[in-house]
Amino acid sequence: MQVTDEMVDAALDAHHAASLAISSDPFEAMRAALTAALGAMWQPISEAPKDGRHVMLAMADDEYVGQGYYDVDSGNWYPPLQNSHEWPDMKMHPTHFMHIPSPPAQEEG
Secondary structure, three states: OOOOHHHHHHHHHHHHHHHHOOOOOHHHHHHHHHHHHHHOOOEEHHHOOOOOOOEEEEEOOOOEEEEEEEEOOOOEEEOOOOOOOOOOOOOEOOOEEEOOOOOOOOOOO
16 A cells, blocks of 8 residues: 555644644654544545455444445445345445555565
């Protein structure tokens, strides 16, 4: 996963605001910046890929965060390993998505 301009902007804004606080602790400012950058990774579900690719999904109603995919045939979101033919009632109603991040780099040694 690449760091986007939106993530950098959110981090800079949060760091700047936290740095201006009366009790400006550099660790708290950095924590605020990282929290903002991670929050900016979530995008509206309307912008999600609808090609069967698995993504991370968030649903506001029950605070679920997990993988899912858009089933082109049914026009609905489903959890992994479920499909509209076998599990028609397992539909998901996400509000936001993010691409699944890449795994950590392997250390050589």
